[in-house]
Amino acid sequence: MLQSLQHLRFSFSFLLLPIFLWGCALAQQGNIWQGLALFIILHVGVYPASNGFNSYYDRDEESIGGLEKPPPVNITLLYTSLGLDLVATLWALYLNVWLGLAIFIYGLASKAYSYDKIRLKKLPFTSWLTVGFFQGFFTVWITYQGLCAVYWTHLPALPAQVLWGAVLSSLMLMGSYPMTQVYQHNEDGRRGDKTLSILLGIRGTFLFTSIVFAFVTTGYVYFLYLFFGFYWAIAYPLALMPVLAFFQYWAWQVWKNPKEANFKNAMRLNLLSAVCLNVFFAALWLVTLYSR
Secondary structure, eight states, rough: OOHHHHHHHHGGGGGGHHHHHHHHOHHHHOOHHHHHHHHHIIIIIIIHHHHHHHHHHOSSSSSSBBBBBBBOOOOHHHHHHHHHHHHHHHHHHHHHHHHHHHHHHHHHHHHHOOOTTTOOOGGGHHHHHHHHIIIIIHHHHHHHHHHHTTGGGGGGGOOOHHHHHHHHHHHHHHHHHHGGGGTTTHHHHTTTTEEEEEEHHHHHHHHHHHHHHHHHHHHHHHHHHHHHHHHHHHHHHHHTTTHHHHHHHHHHHHOGGGGGGGGGHHHHHHHHHHHHHHHHHHHHHHHHHHHH
């Protein structure tokens, strides 16, 4: 059972928290208890369940996100992850039937990533687009829907700031996602999984992320200026300066020695990025919420 709990990787949910906080900031309203319930559903239920399910089918022997030395998996992990997913979905259904449906759809998409009969992980562009859409746009929509109690029929009439903010979140994830695969080339290759990072190569992955990061940062600055004001637009790139500094340092190290594209450095980048984004988006949400 302890091994199964390790594979759920609850701490890894912290790295996905920025999208939830960004969705909260875009909503600018909602019941605090509804928001807390949604936070638990996603970060204590859905995300760990997805981690466990994918670990069961991946059967990784080398480092994976949030777990440097993954223990062997067994059927208990599969049942635990499915049970956790069921509880999260039922809770979401209790709050709002449409929210429950959205959580169920998210769960199906996350399972398709590693499930051996589908395994989107073998399809580099399909998996990249799927992860970018569901962990970005769809999660912002889930957050907005959960906080504001809106229905799917309202999707065509989404406020512009929610729609374009959700698009930006997907673009941000699509830029950073290959970096989460850059240290897994050997193991992914042995299984026959063709990730986007494998296609790009180690240096290509860093170049790709650099280009998308520059584009998306520009987009966020312009978006924040339009919807939140000049000072938030200036604060965003300043908040990400530590991430940029470490990324450049790491890229320089990798250019000299490709072995530096390893688990520890990838987790350092992920953690630093999560901390900076969580602080910024939490501040944006709270300040805009209580200044209304």
